[in-house]
Amino acid sequence: MSSSILFVSNERGKVIFLTSRDVLVKSFCSLSNTCSFQDSCRSCDMVDAAKSHLMGTRSNLNIKNLDGELSAGIGEYKIGKNVLLKVMGLGSCIGVILSDVSTGLCGIAHVLLPGASNNGETKYAETAIEKMFEDMVKMGARKNRITAKFAGGAQVFKHMNLDILKIGDRNAISVEETLIKRNIPILAKDVGGEVGRNVIFNPADGSMIVKYTKGEVLWL
Template structure:
């Protein structure tokens, strides 16, 4: 049975394809910003390679099936191995990704607030990162190999100027300070601005895919 999620890469670019009954239904593509079809996905070498794989024929592209997907809601984190990870609809919240590429174990947290919680609530940056890190190690991730990427922290209410209301900025600072304190290398970040984001993590190549909700721009970091 074909995987529902395929990562395809070649000299042209790379893409995640979500499939249903061997039909391509959605993609996250590194060529989105220059492709006239955008998310409609009509015809290119990446699509051709994915379709050939689904038909059981060989292609010249690198193709790796993923073992499903997990999505973290507000204040949650999810961990898995070789799975697509997502947090959607980020405004001032931060999507924090921890991964150990040597084992394929990765996690994503949907951070709502800065600081830590004395009640263990994972909507707080420090608490979420620490708990996610510990749970990843418990299932086999190696502490010394875990790295981080994060995105979000927008100032969605443009007219609020009081520092106490700039939750997005405070979230970004809290996430970064926590990662530094735990000696977790930060490989990429995309924070600030006033536009919401969706964040996807692709364990096949360690990419954080950031899609801006208003502009439609896609970044692979």
């Protein structure tokens, strides 16, 4: 396998490794805030386990393979099964994740605007969530098992005189209202603040990884 995505976990932490040609190229680790190597991942039991897994040997840590990754552009949504879902570079935008653990179907939307669209455009929060929900159900997800997580809606401007730039809060409120209206349970959220985010969903354990553009990583 030339490139694969591994999820490694033990009792201390969890990590996603993106690999290419059997080399670890990128990681999202729940311990990175306290780890002295940070993103460079020189060596630890997780790294060793992943490396030995790539070499074909078994290790005593819990390792799962994911089937690739999907990234949703601005105003799009993507649905997949056992794939890593990503939205990158969120400022005022919101990454909304819907997942059904019982079937493994999950989706991510990159929401740009609050409210609903008259003609089905998925850049609007309400429309994006409803369409993604329906698509997931069509693909076999069970309606009453779908849960939600979302993050984003920052206000990145330190100095600002244009009111239109204050859209993050309205996006967050619109997403939350839509989920409540639809009776979709919200398991986690991380909204507001002044720093942009990358939002990643790990279907192997259902956690939302929020990587702030300034480095900090949260597993929610």
